[in-house]
Amino acid sequence: xxxxxxxxxxxxxxxxxxxxxxxxxxxxxxxxxxxxxxxxxxxxxxxxxxxxxxxxxxxxxxxxxxxxxxxxxxxxxxxxxxxxxxxxxxxxxxxxxxxxxxxxxxxxxxxxxxxxxxxxxxxxxxxxxxxxxxxxxxxxxxxxxxxxxxxxxxxxxxxxxxxxxxxxxxxxxxxxxxxxxxxxxxxxxxxxxxxxxxxxxxxxxxxxxxxxxxxxxxxxxxxxxxxxxx
Numbered sequence: 001x002x003x004x005x006x007x008x009x010x011x012x013x014x015x016x017x018x019x020x021x022x023x024x025x026x027x028x029x030x031x032x033x034x035x036x037x038x039x040x041x042x043x044x045x046x047x048x049x050x051x052x053x054x055x056x057x058x059x060x061x062x063x064x065x066x067x068x069x070x071x072x073x074x075x076x077x078x079x080x081x082x083x084x085x086x087x088x089x090x091x092x093x094x095x096x097x098x099x100x101x102x103x104x105x106x107x108x109x110x111x112x113x114x115x116x117x118x119x120x121x122x123x124x125x126x127x128x129x130x131x132x133x134x135x136x137x138x139x140x141x142x143x144x145x146x147x148x149x150x151x152x153x154x155x156x157x158x159x160x161x162x163x164x165x166x167x168x169x170x171x172x173x174x175x176x177x178x179x180x181x182x183x184x185x186x187x188x189x190x191x192x193x194x195x196x197x198x199x200x201x202x203x204x205x206x207x208x209x210x211x212x213x214x215x216x217x218x219x220x221x222x223x224x225x226x227x228x229x230x
Contacts, residue, residue, distance in 0.1 A: 048150035061133035074135040
């Protein structure tokens with residue numbers, strides 16, 4: 001009996017360890033799916049911009065989530081020195097109530113397009129730095145997400161040297177023009193050659209007709225001469 005109890009304990013122990021393994025795998029898979037379908041925040045393909053002193057700049061930020069949102073909280077911070085703007089989007093498609101803490105900041109986003117961008121008016125050199133777009137979706141157990149956008153303020157915009165571009169465009173234009181001229185000349189030559197062939201054919205047909213006519217007339221004359229009088 002002891003051996004049977006030992007075997008049963010061993011089997012139950014294996015079952016418990018197998019259950020734990022399966023539970024661990026299930027949790028890992030759920031976490032993986034959760035992270036893949038979770039909230040993502042982006043400031044676009046370009047993470048920085050140069051803008052002239054005194055101009056107005058758009059600071060872009062968008063979000064996306066495959067599991068949906070509920071009471072999505074977001075804000076904008078400048079150099080981690082305080083909140084410029086914050087809001088909560090209750091559900092998808094409902095516009096947020098925005099609180100602005102900077103006199104030159106304007107919210108221009110919309111929850112209908114998952115856009116939480118802002119405008120910064122009349123920028124100065126003091127506005128240069130990093131702007132952080134932060135968002136948190138309670139449906140993800142309050143995981144935090146953020147993206148950084150860098151603003152560089154300049155006195156005047158850099159002039160782009162287009163010399164190389166002009167040279168390339170001019171060269172391409174010259175090549176294209178040359179190809180067109182060659183094609184036109186080729187078309188004209190083919191056209192004139194075809195006309196000459198048609199004229200030659202007409203001449204040959206006309207000459208052949210004349211030869212046949214002359215041969216016919218000479219044959220008729222010969223027949224007339226060879227016919228004896230009755």
